Amino acid sequence: MMEVTQTKSPILTIHNLVIKFTLRGRVLTAIRNISLDLYKGESLAIVGESGSGKSVLMKSIMGLLDKNGYIDQGQIIYNDRDLAQFKTEQEWLSIRGKEVAMVTQDPMTSLNPLKTIGKQIEECVILHQNLKGKVAYEETLKLLKDVGIYDVEKRYKQYPHEFSGGMRQRIVIAIALACKPKILICDEPTTALDVTIQAQILQLLKDLQQKYGLTTVYITHDLGVVAKVADRIAVMYAGDVIEIGKTHEIFFNGKHPYTWALLSSLPQLGSKGEQLYSIKGTPPNLFQEIKGDAFAPRNQYALKIDFVERPPFFQVSDTHYARTWLLDPLAPKVEPPEALQAFFEEGRRYAHES
Missing domain, CATH: 3.40.50.300 (P-loop containing nucleotide triphosphate hydrolases)
Structure with missing residues (x-):
């Protein structure tokens, strides 16, 4: 396994990981014997062309592989547990959200168009922070402020279609933060945004990493996007x-x-x-x-x-x-x-x- 000298300790270790998919009777090897350490408090960018396996690698950490995908060999060690051995949804629910959360590239597909954004954030607050009533409501307003949304009492009552793309991405980030994760995975978080908004969202993620003590992983095909926010880059x-x-x-x-x-x-x-x-x-x-x-x-x-x-x-x-x-x-x-x-x-x- 590749050893990298670091002053910080690994929060997650991937060792000799192989991930395969079955498709029409054939087997595709999407991840080929990868070993990688993720260090506590760092910002790691994973870059490469579409199809290089970036998203598959990160989805395996959250148990989000498609039904035809499976871990063929290797380990994913987090808190002395091998996530590669998880078999049930109940096991993954102990990790997904409360330990590792994800910000996706298309916020519109992540948000429920029939629920106000406040309720969607508050559901996560209630589920993962065990808060209720007014306390959960106040925490939701705080999260909205933390991601740079103003007039939060009014915004709490609005629906996803009433927000711009950049604002929706901020809401998705707030939902992820509501889970109080240790690791935040950002999968192409700025792809659908214009350059000015891209810079704002990246700076926001950088600020939130410091404020919440997060370990952050960026998935992107664009090296330029992560130049100012990543501590390390894996190609x-x-x-x-x-x-x-x-x-x-x-x-x-x-x-x-x-x-x-x-x-x-x-x-x-x-x-x-x-x-x-x-x-x-x-x-x-x-x-x-x-x-x-x-x-x-x-x-x-x-x-x-x-x-x-x-x-x-x-x-x-x-x-x-x-x-x-x-x-x-x-x-x-x-x-x-x-x-x-x-x-x-x-x-x-x-x-x-x-």
Whole structure:
């Protein structure tokens, strides 16, 4: 298992996790032998293309896999309990909400259109905090204020369709907080919002993490979204974590060619009048066994061994690991793309000056 030096202790540990789905008589391996520690009080971003397994990984922590999905092997250790061994809904209800809560990307599908938003939040307060009557009502108003909603007595009585997309997302966050969770998973929480509102919601989540002492996980396909809110970043590809490190290490010293490709896709690295960079090819078919590095067929820097043997994690620093044969001492020296080299240099210079 990959060891990462941290001053804080893990609040949750994933060890050699494999998750599969059955579909029309075939088996798809969505998570391929992942090991990962989540540290108490940190903000971890999990990034990767659609279909890389980000949401599946996090749903497995809450027992929310689709009926055709199952944990084939591995452990998910939380409070000395192996969540991978849970079989009943009753077991999951001891974790879901009160220990681990989720903020989804589409608040309209999370909210009941026939109930006022106040009642929806208050239901969670009553269920998870054992409060009743006026005390539950006052706690609900407090939560509305904490997520940045004004005139809370009036808003309490309104329905979801009376709110904008950004305001609905704040309500969903309030519902999650009402459960008093230790871990808050934010699954693409800003996807449907414009850039200005995105920034507001991310800052809100960052502030709430401090206020409530949360451990936060962001799931996103956009590295740029989490640049200012994540302490660490785990990069996923084809059901595997291929690089993990502190945010500045991934942004300014990324080592895996897939990480380079994601960074190259950032709009700020584009040149005026030229098309934005896009990763050529398509992700592998997860119905088939993957040999070697899953990114190899799309990787212009691939070595022969990439098509044969899965690379181990190579240590870059005490907190930074990358699963690429390019870090093997015997590998030829390969530099990142030219545009990224300037970006890396600028970032390292800024970090040094700070």
